[in-house]
Amino acid sequence: xxxxxxxxxxxxxxxxxxxxxxxxxxxxxxxxxxxxxxxxxxxxxxxxxxxxxxxxxxxxxxxxxxxxxxxxxxxxxxxxxxxxxxxxxxxxxxxxxxxxxxxxxxxxxxxxxxxxxxxxxxxxxxxxxxxxxxxxxxxxxxxxxxxxxxxxxxxxxxxxxxxxxxxxxxxxxxxxxxxxxxxxxxxxxxxxxxxxxxxxxxxxxxxxxxxxxxxxxxxxxxxxxxxxxxxxxxxxxxxxxxxxxxxxxxxxxxxxxxxxxxxxxxxxxxxxxxxxxxxxxxxxxxxxxxxxxxxxxxxxxxxxxxxxxxxxxxxxxxxxxxxxxxxxxxxxxxxxxxxxxx
Numbered sequence: 001x002x003x004x005x006x007x008x009x010x011x012x013x014x015x016x017x018x019x020x021x022x023x024x025x026x027x028x029x030x031x032x033x034x035x036x037x038x039x040x041x042x043x044x045x046x047x048x049x050x051x052x053x054x055x056x057x058x059x060x061x062x063x064x065x066x067x068x069x070x071x072x073x074x075x076x077x078x079x080x081x082x083x084x085x086x087x088x089x090x091x092x093x094x095x096x097x098x099x100x101x102x103x104x105x106x107x108x109x110x111x112x113x114x115x116x117x118x119x120x121x122x123x124x125x126x127x128x129x130x131x132x133x134x135x136x137x138x139x140x141x142x143x144x145x146x147x148x149x150x151x152x153x154x155x156x157x158x159x160x161x162x163x164x165x166x167x168x169x170x171x172x173x174x175x176x177x178x179x180x181x182x183x184x185x186x187x188x189x190x191x192x193x194x195x196x197x198x199x200x201x202x203x204x205x206x207x208x209x210x211x212x213x214x215x216x217x218x219x220x221x222x223x224x225x226x227x228x229x230x231x232x233x234x235x236x237x238x239x240x241x242x243x244x245x246x247x248x249x250x251x252x253x254x255x256x257x258x259x260x261x262x263x264x265x266x267x268x269x270x271x272x273x274x275x276x277x278x279x280x281x282x283x284x285x286x287x288x289x290x291x292x293x294x295x296x297x298x299x300x301x302x303x304x305x306x307x308x309x310x311x312x313x314x315x316x317x318x319x320x321x322x323x324x325x326x327x328x329x330x331x332x333x334x335x336x337x338x339x340x341x342x
Contacts, residue, residue, distance in 0.1 A: 029054065049096070049097065093114070093116045184223075195218055238261060295333060306335045309336060312341065
């Protein structure tokens with residue numbers, strides 16, 4: 001059994017570069033199923049969830065070539081449509097959280113897909129209502145197959161554009177519906193869409209493949225469906241969760257660390273949230289420099305009330321960093337209220 005041996009009391013120094021964002025990778029890699037042309041994706045994080053999704057695509061018939069570390073070529077020109085309806089495929093999807101992202105592309109391109117209850121890390125119930133209702137709004141028929149343990153979605157005549165209001169600003173739900181709408185007939189309008197950088201990145205990839213999408217970066221997306229998409233190249237953003245974690249590590253160890261190539265404009269409120277805890281950050285081009293500090297003093301609001309930090313949909317603070325900020329706060333002077341709402 002593997003283990004970590006941690007020896008404390010040592011300051012950190014030097015520079016570190018975050019890997020590509022896992023959540024974006026799961027979305028854009030699934031999008032290669034929308035075309036039979038080659039799609040090249042770089043800055044792919046070579047971690048278990050992403051590697052498993054790539055293996056799943058290979059099992060479906062996608063030709064995958066690792067061009068270099070973190071750079072892959074995908075060509076989905078010979079999908080085994082019988083296999084993607086098989087118990088083996090459904091079982092593999094059920095054990096992989098990221099597999100939900102292949103449903104929209106398969107439904108849009110081939111007219112049928114199974115939607116297993118998602119697997120992945122066990123952090124509570126994962127709602128699939130937003131995804132399935134979105135597909136139904138596009139004209140798909142949905143039926144739960146108790147034998148397969150999955151929802152069967154079908155649109156033999158193709159998907160049709162529609163106007164819809166999502167019941168929650170789900171990142172994966174928005175991405176899945178967006179990919180399906182790219183090949184739907186007519187215009188699709190998505191209200192209350194998630195607008196995280198990863199959804200923006202997926203939208204940009206789809207546009208480079210020939211999709212017609214307006215409102216990128218907002219919670220109102222308009223998609224004019226096209227008959228087919230073509231190949232493209234795409235680079236995945238650095239993982240904002242890693243960037244925030246590295247800031248937290250530097251602060252907790254009172255170390256001087258440079259975080260390279262962070263895509264500052266896509267970090268949102270993360271840097272400012274750490275500053276509220278008294279952590280100094282310097283922007284040097286597209287890097288973050290965290291200088292060593294002897295102590296940290298938590299800010300208060302202008303009226304003198306206790307600082308509050310809480311998560312919120314983008315452009316608010318991602319809930320994934322609340323635990324990091326909580327630990328950093330234990331090393332600070334002052335008081336802060338931390339609320340997890342999502």
